[in-house]
Structure formats: C-alpha cells, structure tokens
Amino acid sequence: MITCPPKILKVSWILLLYTLNFCTIVTSYSCQSPDDNGILIPQYGNISSSSEEISSDFAFLNIRLKKIWPNGIVKYKLSPSLTPEDISEVKKAFQEYHTKTCIKFLPWQPGDYHFITLQVNDSFCGYTSLCKTGGEQIIYFGGDCRKMNTIIHELGHSLCLAHEHTRVDREDYINFPGCNKKTIPRARSLTSHSSKGIYDYASQMHYECGECNLGGWPIDQNTIEYCGPDLTPGLSLLDADGINSLYDCQGCHRHRWRPSVTLTHSEKSDMESFGFNSRDGTPLYPCRVPFRGEVIPGKYIDSTKSCVVAHGNEVHSVKKDVEVLTFPKGLSYQCSNYKLEKVERVSVDTTTAVPAGTSFRRWNQRSFLAFASVTKSNSDKEIVIAKVAIDQEENRNGKRFGNATMVVGSVVHKVNDFKVLTCSLDKDCMIHQWYTNSFESSI
Numbered sequence: 001m002i003t004c005p006p007k008i009l010k011v012s013w014i015l016l017l018y019t020l021n022f023c024t025i026v027t028s029y030s031c032q033s034p035d036d037n038g039i040l041i042p043q044y045g046n047i048s049s050s051s052e053e054i055s056s057d058f059a060f061l062n063i064r065l066k067k068i069w070p071n072g073i074v075k076y077k078l079s080p081s082l083t084p085e086d087i088s089e090v091k092k093a094f095q096e097y098h099t100k101t102c103i104k105f106l107p108w109q110p111g112d113y114h115f116i117t118l119q120v121n122d123s124f125c126g127y128t129s130l131c132k133t134g135g136e137q138i139i140y141f142g143g144d145c146r147k148m149n150t151i152i153h154e155l156g157h158s159l160c161l162a163h164e165h166t167r168v169d170r171e172d173y174i175n176f177p178g179c180n181k182k183t184i185p186r187a188r189s190l191t192s193h194s195s196k197g198i199y200d201y202a203s204q205m206h207y208e209c210g211e212c213n214l215g216g217w218p219i220d221q222n223t224i225e226y227c228g229p230d231l232t233p234g235l236s237l238l239d240a241d242g243i244n245s246l247y248d249c250q251g252c253h254r255h256r257w258r259p260s261v262t263l264t265h266s267e268k269s270d271m272e273s274f275g276f277n278s279r280d281g282t283p284l285y286p287c288r289v290p291f292r293g294e295v296i297p298g299k300y301i302d303s304t305k306s307c308v309v310a311h312g313n314e315v316h317s318v319k320k321d322v323e324v325l326t327f328p329k330g331l332s333y334q335c336s337n338y339k340l341e342k343v344e345r346v347s348v349d350t351t352t353a354v355p356a357g358t359s360f361r362r363w364n365q366r367s368f369l370a371f372a373s374v375t376k377s378n379s380d381k382e383i384v385i386a387k388v389a390i391d392q393e394e395n396r397n398g399k400r401f402g403n404a405t406m407v408v409g410s411v412v413h414k415v416n417d418f419k420v421l422t423c424s425l426d427k428d429c430m431i432h433q434w435y436t437n438s439f440e441s442s443i
C-alpha cells in the first residue's frame with residue numbers, strides 16, 4: 001500500500017511528501033486518489049475496463065444492484081486502535097449521514113458477513129475501497145486527519161461516491177493553470193463516470209482547491225471563492241441528494257432532483273406543481289440551477305428546458321445544468337407528507353423545510369423553495385416560485401428567513417409572505433410500514 005498526500009492537507013505534509021519523493025516512487029497507482037486505491041485505478045496508461053466499471057456512477061444499474069449496501073444499512077466494527085476521541089469523531093460522522101440521508105450505520109453482530117471496520121493508521125489521511133466490496137472493508141484514517149470530515153469522506157467512498165473533481169466533465173468547472181499534467185487527478189471516462197448533475201464545489205468528496213494534485217481551481221473565481229471538503233464540515237446539500245437518490249431513500253428523502261435533459265417519461269410525470277399554475281395555465285414546476293456561485297431554485301420552463309431564477313436584482317433564464325424536482329411514484333407506504341407551509345420567519349424550524357439550493361460563496365449556506373402570491377404594479381396577482389435563504393445577518397438573534405426573492409416577468413420582488421416546501425413523517429404510517437416489512441420478511 002502507498003501513502004500519498006492526504007485530502008485534508010497541511011502544507012508541511014505536502015512538502016514533506018515531495019521532499020521524500022514518496023509518490024514518484026510508486027508508479028502504478030494514483031497518488032492523487034490515495035483513498036481510491038482499493039479499486040486500483042491506474043493514473044496513466046493501462047486503464048482496464050474492469051477497473052473502470054467498478055467506479056462510482058449513479059447511472060449504472062449493475063453498480064446499484066451489486067455494489068451498494070442493501071437498504072442503506074451498513075454494519076460496522078470499531079478497531080481497538082481507536083481512542084475515545086476517535087470514536088467520538090466516528091459517531092459524529094455517522095450522525096451526519098443519519099441526519100441528512102437514509103443510510104444507517106449499525107453495530108456489527110455475529111452473522112453479519114459484510115461490514116466496515118474503522119481503523120486508525122497514521123500512514124494515511126484516509127484510505128478505503130469504493131462501494132461495498134463484500135466481507136470486511138477497512139476504512140483507515142490517521143495522521144492529522146482523525147476528524148469527522150475525513151471519516152465522512154471515506155464513508156462516502158464505501159457508499160459508492162467517487163471524487164467530485166475527477167468527474168469526466170470536471171474541466172467545465174475547474175482548471176489547472178500552470179500545473180504539471182502528471183500531478184492532475186485523472187478524469188474518469190465517459191463510460192464509467194458520466195455527469196451526475198450539478199458540479200458540487202462544496203462536496204465532501206471534493207479535495208480542496210488550489211493545488212495541482214488536488215482539485216484545481218474553480219474556473220469562475222469571481223463568483224466561487226471556496227471549494228473543497230471543508231467548505232463546511234459534513235455532507236453538502238448535493239452530496240446528500242446524491243446518496244438519497246443512489247439508495248432510493250424514502251421518507252422525507254424521497255424527492256429527487258433530476259437533470260431536465262435526461263428526464264424519462266415517467267420522471268417527467270413525477271414532477272410536482274403543488275396545484276399551482278403559471279399565468280399561461282401551465283403547471284408551475286420547481287427547478288434549480290448553478291449560477292454565479294450558487295445553486296438557485298426557481299421556476300421551470302419546459303418548452304425551453306430552462307430555469308428562471310433571480311440573482312441579486314436581476315432575472316436570469318439558465319439552460320445549463322437544469323434540474324427539476326420530482327417525487328417518484330409507485331412506492332408503497334409513503335409516509336412522508338410534503339406540503340407548502342407558511343413558516344414562521346423568526347426562529348425558523350429548518351428540520352422540516354426541504355433545502356433546495358446552496359451558495360458556494362457563503363459557506364454552503366442553504367436556501368429553500370418558496371411560493372408566494374405577488375401583486376404586480378397593475379394590481380394583478382401572480383403565484384411565483386423562487387428561493388428563500390436563512391438570513392445570516394440575523395442569525396445572531398435566532399434563525400430567521402430573509403425575504404423571498406421572487407421573479408415576476410422581468411422584475412425581482414422581495415416578498416416577506418410566502419410558503420416553503422416542507423416534509424414531515426406520519427409516525428403511524430411508519431410504524432405500519434415497519435410492521436408490514438418485518439411481517440413480509442419473515443415469510
């Protein structure tokens with residue numbers, strides 16, 4: 001096994017590793033993806049199709065069937081090498097998944113054949129295999145990286161998430177000016193790692209920017225100031241959405257954001273307007289797009305496959321990377337109640353509000369879908385859909401929604417009376433579902 005620059009680097013470590021010429025000693029593996037070595041991705045040349053196929057791809061059914069953890073349940077063991085402090089960090093990492101996704105980390109029990117083992121090894125920052133390998137799968141972390149962030153990242157690999165900055169389309173989003181080509185992380189091939197939606201500068205599966213052998217630099221540095229796993233500790237909004245999609249999470253995770261250009265017929269019929277129509281009588285569908293350092297929710301225009309959003313005081317119709325909100329049908333025992341709710345702006349309960357957007361400028365600040373009736377200058381009213389964010393400025397006095405930013409025609413309105421998409425679970429329904437599932441599995 002090899003050691004390479006860890007993902008959460010300190011400059012001193014980089015210098016040390018290069019001084020020792022550590023990575024150039026090892027020729028057959030990627031030093032840029034040390035924690036992917038479990039699938040043996042060669043950095044240059046000799047790229048075999050078999051290793052490619054094992055890499056993460058949301059689109060590949062064979063991976064979904066064979067390589068993900070059934071029902072999102074991952075059994076774990078903690079190695080005796082972990083200190084109480086390490087265990088505390090591991091538990092925080094588990095909690096992050098339990099809060100934002102339907103993944104469940106449960107203690108190993110006799111008879112569990114497939115499981116992960118968390119183990120400290122100071123030779124690595126982090127290191128594990130991609131997807132479920134079968135049998136015992138060790139997740140190493142160590143050195144300066146005995147932290148929740150690293151553990152979340154490595155757990156992400158074991159759940160089948162690959163590095164964001166090695167996406168095949170990554171050069172549309174990051175670049176590597178002045179870098180030696182050999183130090184740039186390899187982009188995965190079209191067949192193994194197709195685009196999985198909006199590029200996520202905030203992904204926990206993204207290395208930090210600004211080093212040739214890490215994630216490169218954002219192309220649009222005027223609008224994106226930060227990227228990398230420490231934008232905020234934990235899973236980004238898009239990380240969580242990706243996992244919830246890959247694992248078909250239900251409950252309040254069952255909504256899905258789908259790239260509009262790839263919508264199947266059934267996915268199109270899964271779009272939800274909540275009963276509202278645009279002025280032209282067409283249903284009012286939510287969408288979201290990346291724009292100037294944010295992922296912004298807005299109104300979808302099907303005829304042009306565009307998403308109309310407000311940014312500052314301007315209205316923009318964006319066609320690149322449009323995602324629409326869908327609610328897959330045909331699932332039995334839906335216990336999640338999605339609805340548009342008027343929420344208190346002060347002391348906001350964000351546990352039920354469904355986050356829809358995020359900002360890469362403001363440390364992964366989340367925004368939400370807002371619907372409102374706006375009175376226009378000619379006194380006509382129009383139902384509009386847009387974003388509302390938690391107001392950072394007023395956070396000191398408790399969480400609070402800012403004004404919703406609404407587009408009517410070509411004018412941006414600031415609205416303080418709106419409804420937000422929320423989801424709550426019907427507990428009676430959940431109990432019934434658990435009872436039914438255990439009954440079915442026993443026969």
Ligand SMILES: [Zn+2]
Pocket residue numbers: 007035036153157163
């Ligand atoms: Zn990694």
